Amino acid sequence: MDKLVVTIGGLSVLSFIYWFFFGKSKDEIVEVKDNIDVIVDGGYKPAAIKIKKGKTATLRIKRLDTNSCLEEIIIPDFKVKEYLPLNKEVEIKISPNKNGEFNFHCGMNMYHGKIIVE
Amino acid sequence: MSNNNQASQKLSFPIIGMHCASCARLIERQLVRTPGVLSAAVNYGSETASVEYTSDVKEEDLAKAVEGAGYRAILDQRTKDRGQRTSDEIKEEAKKKEIKELKLKVIVSSILSVLIFAGSFPEWITFVPKILSNNIVLFILATPVQFWAGWQFYLATRSGLKNRTASMDTLIAIGTSAAYGYSVWSMIFGGDKYFDTAVIIITLILLGRYLEARAKLHTSDAIRKLLALQAKTARVIRGSTEVDIPIEEVKVGDIIRVRPGEKIPVDGVITEGVSSIDESMVTGESIPVDKTVGNSVIGATINKSGTFLFKATKIGSDTMLARVVKMVAEAQSSKAPIQRLADVVSSYFVPIVLILAVLTFVIWFDFSPISSEAFKHAFTNMVAVLIIACPCALGLATPTAIMVGTGKGAEHGILIKDAESLEIANKIKTIVFDKTGTLTEGKPTVTDVISSQKLNVKSQKLLQLAASLEQGSEHSLAETIIKKTHSLKLKTQKVTNFKAIHGMGIEGEIEGKKYIFGNRALMDKEKINYKNQESRIMNLEEEGKTVMLLALRQAQGKLLGIIAVADTLKASAKDAVAMLQKRKIDVWMVTGDNERTAKAIAREAGINNVLAGVLPNEKASKVNELRIKNNVLSNWDNSKFIKHNTEPVIAFVGDGINDAPALAAADVGIAMGSGTDIAMESAGITLLNRDLNSVVSAIELSKKTLNVIKQNLFWAFGYNIVLIPVAMGVLYPFFGWLLNPAIAAFAMAASSISVVGNSLRLKSVRL
Numbered sequence: 001m002d003k004l005v006v007t008i009g010g011l012s013v014l015s016f017i018y019w020f021f022f023g024k025s026k027d028e029i030v031e032v033k034d035n036i037d038v039i040v041d042g043g044y045k046p047a048a049i050k051i052k053k054g055k056t057a058t059l060r061i062k063r064l065d066t067n068s069c070l071e072e073i074i075i076p077d078f079k080v081k082e083y084l085p086l087n088k089e090v091e092i093k094i095s096p097n098k099n100g101e102f103n104f105h106c107g108m109n110m111y112h113g114k115i116i117v118e
Numbered sequence: 119m120s121n122n123n124q125a126s127q128k129l130s131f132p133i134i135g136m137h138c139a140s141c142a143r144l145i146e147r148q149l150v151r152t153p154g155v156l157s158a159a160v161n162y163g164s165e166t167a168s169v170e171y172t173s174d175v176k177e178e179d180l181a182k183a184v185e186g187a188g189y190r191a192i193l194d195q196r197t198k199d200r201g202q203r204t205s206d207e208i209k210e211e212a213k214k215k216e217i218k219e220l221k222l223k224v225i226v227s228s229i230l231s232v233l234i235f236a237g238s239f240p241e242w243i244t245f246v247p248k249i250l251s252n253n254i255v256l257f258i259l260a261t262p263v264q265f266w267a268g269w270q271f272y273l274a275t276r277s278g279l280k281n282r283t284a285s286m287d288t289l290i291a292i293g294t295s296a297a298y299g300y301s302v303w304s305m306i307f308g309g310d311k312y313f314d315t316a317v318i319i320i321t322l323i324l325l326g327r328y329l330e331a332r333a334k335l336h337t338s339d340a341i342r343k344l345l346a347l348q349a350k351t352a353r354v355i356r357g358s359t360e361v362d363i364p365i366e367e368v369k370v371g372d373i374i375r376v377r378p379g380e381k382i383p384v385d386g387v388i389t390e391g392v393s394s395i396d397e398s399m400v401t402g403e404s405i406p407v408d409k410t411v412g413n414s415v416i417g418a419t420i421n422k423s424g425t426f427l428f429k430a431t432k433i434g435s436d437t438m439l440a441r442v443v444k445m446v447a448e449a450q451s452s453k454a455p456i457q458r459l460a461d462v463v464s465s466y467f468v469p470i471v472l473i474l475a476v477l478t479f480v481i482w483f484d485f486s487p488i489s490s491e492a493f494k495h496a497f498t499n500m501v502a503v504l505i506i507a508c509p510c511a512l513g514l515a516t517p518t519a520i521m522v523g524t525g526k527g528a529e530h531g532i533l534i535k536d537a538e539s540l541e542i543a544n545k546i547k548t549i550v551f552d553k554t555g556t557l558t559e560g561k562p563t564v565t566d567v568i569s570s571q572k573l574n575v576k577s578q579k580l581l582q583l584a585a586s587l588e589q590g591s592e593h594s595l596a597e598t599i600i601k602k603t604h605s606l607k608l609k610t611q612k613v614t615n616f617k618a619i620h621g622m623g624i625e626g627e628i629e630g631k632k633y634i635f636g637n638r639a640l641m642d643k644e645k646i647n648y649k650n651q652e653s654r655i656m657n658l659e660e661e662g663k664t665v666m667l668l669a670l671r672q673a674q675g676k677l678l679g680i681i682a683v684a685d686t687l688k689a690s691a692k693d694a695v696a697m698l699q700k701r702k703i704d705v706w707m708v709t710g711d712n713e714r715t716a717k718a719i720a721r722e723a724g725i726n727n728v729l730a731g732v733l734p735n736e737k738a739s740k741v742n743e744l745r746i747k748n749n750v751l752s753n754w755d756n757s758k759f760i761k762h763n764t765e766p767v768i769a770f771v772g773d774g775i776n777d778a779p780a781l782a783a784a785d786v787g788i789a790m791g792s793g794t795d796i797a798m799e800s801a802g803i804t805l806l807n808r809d810l811n812s813v814v815s816a817i818e819l820s821k822k823t824l825n826v827i828k829q830n831l832f833w834a835f836g837y838n839i840v841l842i843p844v845a846m847g848v849l850y851p852f853f854g855w856l857l858n859p860a861i862a863a864f865a866m867a868a869s870s871i872s873v874v875g876n877s878l879r880l881k882s883v884r885l
Contacts, residue, residue, distance in 0.1 A: 003484045006496075010480035014473055021469035024282045043281030067274040068216065069285055071209075074451055079536065081451030083209035109464055109513040110278070110285040 029116060032057040040073070040084060041065045044104075044113035053117050056095040062087065072107030075115070080104075126156055129177075130168045132192040132367050133160065133184060141189065148187040152179055167191065192367060213335060220328040223267040227321040230259050231314070238314040253305045260313040264298045268320040284468040286509050292472070293504030294319050297859070300497065310494060312501075312859075319505055319863035326867025333874040336881075337518050338450070340525020344443050347399050347418040352383035355427070372430045376421045384417040384430045385437045391426030395419050400439060401806035402531025441798070442806070445533050449524045450517075454537035456827055457516035460834070464512050471507040471842070475500045478846045495847070498859055502845035506862035507838060511869045515830035518877035523823030530885050531806035532816045539802030541827075543786050543820035546703055547766035548748055549813070550729075550741060552780070553709035553716070555773040556790055557723055557810070558685040562595060564602040565663055566682035568654065578608060580679040584668055586611040587626045587635045591618055595664065595683050619643075621710070621733045625671065632671040633678075637712070641667050646675040658682045662718030664711055691723045694810035699724070701817070704748075708732050708740055708780075738779035741770050745785075771813055788813060815885040822883050830873045837869045 027048040030036065035058035039045045042065055051057045063070055063084040074081045075094070084090050096102070096117040105112045133145060142160040145167060149158035154175035160167045169180060177193050184191040236243045237250030237259075249255055265272075271294070274287035297312040297319070304311050351362045355373040365383050368374070373389060376382050382395070394406040397419040406422050409415060415428055418439045434440065482496035520537045527534050534540045551557050567577040585603035588596035589610055603610060616626040622643065623636015634644055638655075641648050646669040648655070658665050663682040670676045698705050708729040709716045716730035729740050748766045770777070770784035781787030781800040789801035790808065798804045805812040845862055849855040 006483045007480055010476050013476050017469060017472050017476065020282055021284065021472075041280070042277035043283060065277045067277045067287075068270070069274055069287070070277070071212070076451065076453030079448040079452050081447070083212075085208045085212070088208075103461075108285065108510065109461060110468075110509070111281065111283060112465065 035060055040070050043111045047113035050116045051096055053096055053099055056093055059092045060089050062089045069108050069110055070106045075104040077102040126170050126172055128170050130166050132166050134190045145184055145187045145189055148183045152183045217331050220324060224325050224328050227263045227267040230263050231317045231321045234259050234317050235314050256313045257305055260317050263317040263320050267324060268294060288468060289471060289504045289507055290323055293501045297501050315859045318860040322863040322867045326870055329871050330874055336878060337521040340528050341443055341446055349381035349383040368430055368433050370430055370433055373427055374430055375427050377425050378421055378423055380421050382415050382417055382419050382421060385432035386428040386430045387414050388426050388428045391424055393424035393426050394422040396422050442533060446524055446528045449534045449536050450521045452536035454516050454520055454541045456541055460512045460515060464509050467509040475503040478503050499847045501859040502857045502862040505859050506841050506845045506866050508866045508869045511834035511873045514873045515834045516827050518874050519823055519826045519830060522877045522880040526880055527819050532812055533804040535802050539786055540820050540823055542767050543817055544824045545767040546769045546786060546817060548704040549698060549769045550706040550708055552772035552777055553707055556771055557691050558687055562598045562683045562685040564598060565684045569679040570677050575678050580668060582608045583633060584635055584681055586613050586628055587624055587633055590616040591624050598683055634671045635666060635668045644671055644675055646677055648677045659714035660718055662715055664715055687722050688810055690810040694814055695724045697814045708737055734776040738783040741780050741783045744768060819885060823880060826877055826880055830876055834873060
């Protein structure tokens, strides 16, 4: 009986983990005109940012999360690595000149976002 | 007197734009007129204003007053010094604070862990007072470790779960909470207790974090060291006096004095004096360079012997040092292609580990060989799986190595633009050197002046004519001939109708006569007969000299004479070429010289492959041609099946602006010695010195860095692939082995530290 309960319970937890991490709806894509506020709190909000090719966009990034994992933002394709002081806005200017999706992430590569250039 | 009851403040700040003492009076008057200003004194010599004012005066008012008089007050600089810090400074402070906090947590939780461990195993440690084994005491001792020292794991878990993502903190929080929570349950209702497991895991992981944070501080040492090179002040000439001003206030055009042993504050050109300058800190060049009037000097280098004056040409973010720092910082934030796999894996890692942990629990509970121990096995193995998984090592493997590697390069004057260039430099199969200025010193000298015997034109006259024609030319050889003429104290003549004929030479009129000066192609084009000099020309070319012919251009054109110019091979060329060939790299030389001259130089350098007679604008297409040729060969070698991934990597080494297209066309562009913006931008690697061995060093650095990355990735992947199944208990059926969660914590902490430590090993690499 115990085994049955544990097995059913275990499978339910497994399904929950799968749904929780892999079943999330896609990030809402936010298009940038000139600048955009990005809040860092348990991830990046918004996490999908659309920028027009050839335009310069300013990301105004503010970290509200005390988690030290999020203290750095890295946008490798644009060679950006910035330290984000807590509750202080940091401006990052981006001028993409090619189309594509460019990921950004925290210092440890645990939290992700992307810049879509069209 | 009237203001005794009102608090007054004093402030000193620099002022820019004063030309004379009366400017100072003007600013003083303007400042005193500002309501609230009690007194103002402006010192023309030190270019500063000292103002006393009441508290209701704002700094902006003072700045406005100075601006109203037509000058500028540097108030923002002062405020920066007082309170505002750059984000790097904030980061450094935050890091130091974090390390201090971690240290305290590690010490406190270590002490508590030892007590809890001793209390949990009274049968092993018999001398411990009985009270430590009391459940309530264990609970009291464990709680601060779980919720004070381990609070950061909960915070990180919360922020991850809000975003439906998880990090390794999630694993630790869940693992230790399970151990702690179950122990509390057992304390009340009876059962096994795992307080020791929870606290030892937290202590070890915090210890790992502490050591890792300290080691990581050193991965960015290179930039800190570069910034520390900067001089703090500059001794600027103001009228008849000299004043020391902060380096931030130096303007372009300022004349600055540098005395022996001092650092040169900014980039500029020497206007008076001679000296020997140690540029090793920026260029990696070990021998001091002699400099005189007209030579450029680099900020942050050290003046060894003489005193000199120089004119500032580049300040602030435009200086060579600032550009180097920027480039290194950018390279360190770029991503190496090899990291992509680690990225993909780490994005799925934590959820998969959570799934594996649940599976471990269920399987052990259902199929444990000893049913009475089923729960214990299931529980400890699940905790071990959660704890041993280490996505951190995967995340740290590449970036830490890139950071240390690029920093190491910068110390030796090897600037790497991005991680990708560093990664592919290791795979170079073909390397093309530009001849002039790269393989050779780029300082050609006139070696032979031979006049055509029939006409018997004096060699001095020949030189004079050639130099006169060359006055309008931008060709590198023009300067050589003009210099030679000056050294013989010959005067150049006026030239009209000057025209440069691309890839051939020049033409122009002197005293009504038309002359042409250039290579054989030009003579052929103008139908000048030079055949009777052919053997002589050939002999000169065999010696590696560049031969130019001077002729009178008329109905029956006549050859007047020959001027031969030679450039000396760099001392390092032969060694560097031999070392590259030893690495099985195909070495090529490209030059505009004709084949015979080119081959002679190539022979001297030990190069077998020569691309001669290449015009400057053709270099890029030659690089592409070589690539296609090599590609065909290598594809053929590989039975024509494998394509892009086996493409042999081609590198181009050049020095000048005209090499920029070729630098960009190559897979790895290596710009040498120049530090010109265009060359630096087009090149993947910039060598700040002129030593050809640096090319070999750059490739060596790439190889070593890549090796470290591979070791790190192998270790990080291998660690997780091997130890997660061990923690799940796969070895139990064969050997009866299970992994204690505390040992799992130790292994997990050690894996991150070992990756950072392995990357730091690059610091001691010899280049």
